[in-house]
Amino acid sequence: MIFPTIARNMLGIMGFPLTLWNLSMNRKNKVNPPGQIIKTSMSEVHAIVTGEGPVTVILEAGYSSISIDWCYVQPEISKVARVISYDRGNYGWSKTKRKTMTSLDSVEEIRDVLSQLKIKPPYILVGHSFGGLSMRLFASMYPDEVIGLVLEDAAHENQYVLSQENRKRIKNFRRLMTAGYVTSLVGIPRMFKQRIGRRFLAKEYDESLNYIGYTLGAYKTAYQEYVDSVTSAQQLVTSKPLRKDLRVVVISAKNQPEGWKKNQLLFTDLTNNTEVIEADTGHSVHLENPKIVIDSILKLINQDVQTEK
Numbered sequence: 001m002i003f004p005t006i007a008r009n010m011l012g013i014m015g016f017p018l019t020l021w022n023l024s025m026n027r028k029n030k031v032n033p034p035g036q037i038i039k040t041s042m043s044e045v046h047a048i049v050t051g052e053g054p055v056t057v058i059l060e061a062g063y064s065s066i067s068i069d070w071c072y073v074q075p076e077i078s079k080v081a082r083v084i085s086y087d088r089g090n091y092g093w094s095k096t097k098r099k100t101m102t103s104l105d106s107v108e109e110i111r112d113v114l115s116q117l118k119i120k121p122p123y124i125l126v127g128h129s130f131g132g133l134s135m136r137l138f139a140s141m142y143p144d145e146v147i148g149l150v151l152e153d154a155a156h157e158n159q160y161v162l163s164q165e166n167r168k169r170i171k172n173f174r175r176l177m178t179a180g181y182v183t184s185l186v187g188i189p190r191m192f193k194q195r196i197g198r199r200f201l202a203k204e205y206d207e208s209l210n211y212i213g214y215t216l217g218a219y220k221t222a223y224q225e226y227v228d229s230v231t232s233a234q235q236l237v238t239s240k241p242l243r244k245d246l247r248v249v250v251i252s253a254k255n256q257p258e259g260w261k262k263n264q265l266l267f268t269d270l271t272n273n274t275e276v277i278e279a280d281t282g283h284s285v286h287l288e289n290p291k292i293v294i295d296s297i298l299k300l301i302n303q304d305v306q307t308e309k
Helices: 002-014 016-028 103-117 131-141 164-182 203-212 216-227 229-237 258-267 290-308
Strands: 036-039 043-050 056-060 082-086 123-128 146-152 247-253 274-279
Touching: 002 016, 002 164, 036 103, 043 103, 056 103, 056 131, 082 103, 103 131, 103 229, 123 131, 123 290, 131 146, 131 229, 146 290, 164 216, 216 229, 247 258, 247 290, 274 290
Parallel strands: 056 082, 056 123, 123 146, 146 247, 247 274
Antiparallel strands: 036 043, 043 082
């Protein structure tokens, strides 16, 4: 990351008027966080914690996404359980001193948050897209604390392994992320309205997205997270298999490329208790048809209640 950072800073100096304009726009558009800031040993993590119950549901957003991505899901689940969504790295309202952005970093971060909040297991983990990697790693590392796992159109490690099939796609996307990071200080992405984050969110979040989607930290984390994606994939490859009796729900979107769909099939036998749901949506099921995700989580919660009885 050294050379892209040097290039970003040099460009910032050369285009100083643009740098001032971009930084002033960040200050002008600043929006207060909807959740709380939790200080850990490495970070200041923005987390939205709602609801109460015997189970804690952890919501992990996808690549370049944040806590408010779960704006349709979290309120419903909060009626019966405690729910946590948070911003990784420097996404959203979080700030971190971490030098890497791997799936293991994400697991360590959420573990620190749980410790600070004194929230104990059992946990139900929900991971969308890239977030599915860290939630699977969490379940692998702490099998006795996890009672359920929802993988919502989750990325498989094969998506990021440097195979002959993946090299061109990874190289092209990395070039795009590098360009976004290098030009972020002078505000080029802002000029072309290329903000970090997803679409489909409720209108009430437009002001927040217009702020957090253009912060320097957002572009930095998006770049670093993708650079480290090969490492994240390897962390999953070398992780222990999931507990065979773990309840898993795999939600796969129909409207995806064939290569992605092929990798989704690899999730069908993660455990002996894996259910597969095919969603007639695009990649962001939790935003396009949130009921599918909500019902899947509630089913796991209800199953746990029945088990306790």
